[in-house]
Amino acid sequence: MHRRRSAFSRPPSLADVEALARDALATLPAILRDQVEGVVIRVEDFPDEATCAEMDLESPWDLLGLYQGVALPDKSVTHVPQDLDMIFLYRAPILDTWCETGEDLPHLIRHVLIHEIGHHFGLSDDDMEAIEAQVDTDDEA
Numbered sequence: 001m002h003r004r005r006s007a008f009s010r011p012p013s014l015a016d017v018e019a020l021a022r023d024a025l026a027t028l029p030a031i032l033r034d035q036v037e038g039v040v041i042r043v044e045d046f047p048d049e050a051t052c053a054e055m056d057l058e059s060p061w062d063l064l065g066l067y068q069g070v071a072l073p074d075k076s077v078t079h080v081p082q083d084l085d086m087i088f089l090y091r092a093p094i095l096d097t098w099c100e101t102g103e104d105l106p107h108l109i110r111h112v113l114i115h116e117i118g119h120h121f122g123l124s125d126d127d128m129e130a131i132e133a134q135v136d137t138d139d140e141a
Helices: 013-025 029-036 047-052 093-101 105-121 125-140
Strands: 040-044 065-068 086-090
Touching: 013 040, 013 086, 013 093, 013 105, 029 105, 047 093, 065 105, 065 125, 086 093, 093 105
Parallel strands: 040 086
Antiparallel strands: 065 086
């Protein structure tokens, strides 16, 4: 499979990762993009201390992304949002994984984004893998 290689002469910044996430979002099927239109995608270096404690992480390096909000299947017409639905991408752990695996950075970011969007939809890991496989197949075409 041919993948676009990104060439960085320095570690990608928060803005670089955000741009790659926007590009990744644009490659998703329209039915998914339409459903995440109101979801905020935020890039930070690491999860905050409260998130690390809540998720019982051994290290902030252990989390690449996080969906915070109420999954679509759990919402009803009477649901009153208490906060925005958000997808966090954590730059430093993503870059660490990128360096360790040698995986194409845009592909890795798309993988994390699809996984977190899957949580927004209330999907299983198998469902998310199927979506990612479909996106990868579309890229090959």
